[in-house]
Amino acid sequence: MPHLNRRAMIKIASVGTLAAGAGGARASAVVGTVRKWEIFEITLTGPQSGNPFRDVQLTATFSLGNRNLNVEGFYEDNGVYKVRFMPDAEGDWSFQVSSPTHALDGQSGRFTCVAAAPDVHGPVQVQHGFYFWHADGKPFQPFGTTCYAWIHQSETLQKETLATLVKAPFNKVRMCVFPKSYEYNHNEPAIYPFARSSAGESDFTRPNPAFYHHLESCVAALRGLHIQAEIILFPPDDRWGYATMAADNDDFYLRYVVARLSSYRNVWWSMANEWDFMKAKKESDFDRLFRILSAKDPSNHLRSIHNGKVMYDHSRPWISHASIQGDSFDKTGDFWNAYRKPVIFDEVQYEGNLNRRWGNLSGEEMTWRVWRGVIHGAYVTHGETLLTPHDAFDENATPDLWWAHGGALRGTSPKRIGFLRGIVEKLATAPGARNGLTRSDDQYYPNVVQYADDDKTAQAVLYFFDYKSPIWYEFPLPEGQFTAELIDPWSMTRTVQPGRFTGKSKLRLPGKPYQAMLFRRV
């Protein structure tokens, strides 16, 4: 495991200690260098009385040339305040802190942002309509998985989760800030996100710094593994009151999380999981929360909201991409037309053997769902709910299921998902490719991916026959010359077909289902 516990942030000396007395002039100093897309953190000292989490405001304005970015700080603990910032451009940045609280106001400083580390590509962004790229231009194809409450499990299990992710094919993890209360999720978390009375009552105006240190170390660990942390801010499955906080507490919590975490380059924001199942909130509440999130996140991380049964209007301006529940992969084009944004099927049910509708896909079916989504130009998120026979029939068992707890993966689909990821990532980075999984409807096989926006310049065409089993097919190729490979997505074999192919090309197929054919431009 590569440095899982290294906190990849630069701590600078407390700028606040540079301050003169109240109202006096404050010094400005170059306080260090930071690599692009790492975290620059200002530490300040201020009042401890009252509820500084909520009552004290501070903002730092970071400037480079004529760019100015306002970044909210937060109260850490014990009189310490922090402002965190992820610079996205090299150069000499300056900053100035402003606050109604005199002890924090007016602090300023400078730092130099130097080139990113070689393996750091910056946050993931939407480009070219329906696709994802890192900020440095490297294509990113989400192959996510789901571990809703992994950070709330035992330390041993969390370590196992990270060890699994090191070898797993996933580059995004859907995870909740809050612990989960649901079937198979009855344990209390080791650390709660808010201060609690001895009677177990939460004070939603007082975050628990120890909890956030832990959350941050988890996000940082994923960042070290080049895994995007899709942070679900408001999950519905709750017994502690987190899902039913008052609006002002929601707003405060959101700003606090953003202040702490927006400087982590691998953060994606998911406003809610199954937002329509959160009966205490109206759609307008989520709209308000999105406005806050858009205004307060200086790094403009991806923003989505996941549906239960009712689709949110993903065309709204604060939404970066549609995060959809279901398996209507063939509607990807309709979603594109409706939202003009990328489409991720973030819950397509889980590989598993539960008695529940949502948790008992065979490994084969999970694999085909990922193929179907990708081939339609969308992205698909994995999940696993596989009981061992022992867990299934022991009434007292408290099984670890990857979907909620993390731990080990036992299913047959991850390896195959990795196989597919390998194929499309290589295509996306090939010369001339635009990362464009452009769906192209063939009359008989609408299941076509072309890695270009224009048929004529497609660098590659990938066909997937799903449950269909033709013994030959006449592939309508774009202009130019192509090689062909027969792909078996389950046995994970690639068989080069002899020859070069141009125009309508009739090729033999095995006459069995779940085969694919990949054409690449010579």
Add this chain to the structure above:
Amino acid sequence: MPHLNRRAMIKIASVGTLAAGAGGARASAVVGTVRKWEIFEITLTGPQSGNPFRDVQLTATFSLGNRNLNVEGFYEDNGVYKVRFMPDAEGDWSFQVSSPTHALDGQSGRFTCVAAAPDVHGPVQVQHGFYFWHADGKPFQPFGTTCYAWIHQSETLQKETLATLVKAPFNKVRMCVFPKSYEYNHNEPAIYPFARSSAGESDFTRPNPAFYHHLESCVAALRGLHIQAEIILFPPDDRWGYATMAADNDDFYLRYVVARLSSYRNVWWSMANEWDFMKAKKESDFDRLFRILSAKDPSNHLRSIHNGKVMYDHSRPWISHASIQGDSFDKTGDFWNAYRKPVIFDEVQYEGNLNRRWGNLSGEEMTWRVWRGVIHGAYVTHGETLLTPHDAFDENATPDLWWAHGGALRGTSPKRIGFLRGIVEKLATAPGARNGLTRSDDQYYPNVVQYADDDKTAQAVLYFFDYKSPIWYEFPLPEGQFTAELIDPWSMTRTVQPGRFTGKSKLRLPGKPYQAMLFRRV
């Protein structure tokens, strides 16, 4: 093969020969006996001049007690006219022929209808809303197949088709009167349905009796195998002009076919295949044809019409059941609500390996489609388009594909369809069962069949888990005690689960997809 070539109709001495001179009194005589649901045929002699097929009308009125049924006759050939009738009740029937043509008018006679042969159960009818029964009350569950143009192939192939059907699990064959012009269907028929000029022009006012003798022998052969002949009257795939006849020719052809074939108890009428693809006809043309069919068929055989993309309004009074193309099995309940009639998915694509969308289901997928349909309370028709590797890659090959030509079945689904048929037929005939495949929506597994209209009195409950792979499931059983059998639809095994089950019953499952569980009332 049991008596494939036996014409199971009773020929009586020409009643016409009993006639005295024109205008004279005509004798009435008991001319024989006929078993119930067999064919009673009157043969008459009349004019040969002009076009007697079209110009001469004759009707026989068959009477039993106070029932009177009008049955149209037809011109056979060489001055011979016939009226065919299938009595549906035992007793002493009388008949009287009326015709504007003096030589045919006024002939009368009597015959006795005796009990049906032991293995004859009468035509299939709709009863209890959504189900099929033979006229004698024996449940009928359609497990059909498709051989559109089998009667237009070589004699050798037709014999092979029948030999295949003897062993196949199918009890209904979808077949066209007319030959088929389509991919893989380029051969000319041995016998054409209409008289043709030396230049190959058809005279749609002159049926070819030799052709109809052949069609009748084919329908009779199927009858001998207890197979329903679903006769498609107007198929769209045509190059001879049959699909674009003038309306009066359509009407005449329809009446002629009905006069010849309505006395065959195994006839089902399918007005058209993909009616919306017949560009020369409007929906109102089919309405008109259905009115004629309803009026002219004294035996009231089942009447349906099959869609391409546009659904016909199956709620119309002349439709006996919905004959649907597609795989929207989960919409069966909606179709029931809309039409209040049984639902047969008569084209769900075919098991095959063609390059065509409609012809390359794997055997597995075809099997699951039949299960899905049945489990939703519908019925599903099989078809097969499996090329041999030789046929697939020989440019000059003219392969025989079961779907159109008949011949041999090569697929893996028929055996499994037979396995399912065996299960549900046995359930339907169990004491207390009502042949009622009543869909009952379970929250998580809507795939439930209960063999009773009322949950509480269900004699059996059949669960199918499709692609889902739970390791246990809590089955909500109706009141009473049940046995349980785990069914593997692919390996065709049935494994009795020890014990008796009452109420919510938690049973172990193999944790692999495509399993079923059958509960039967003790």
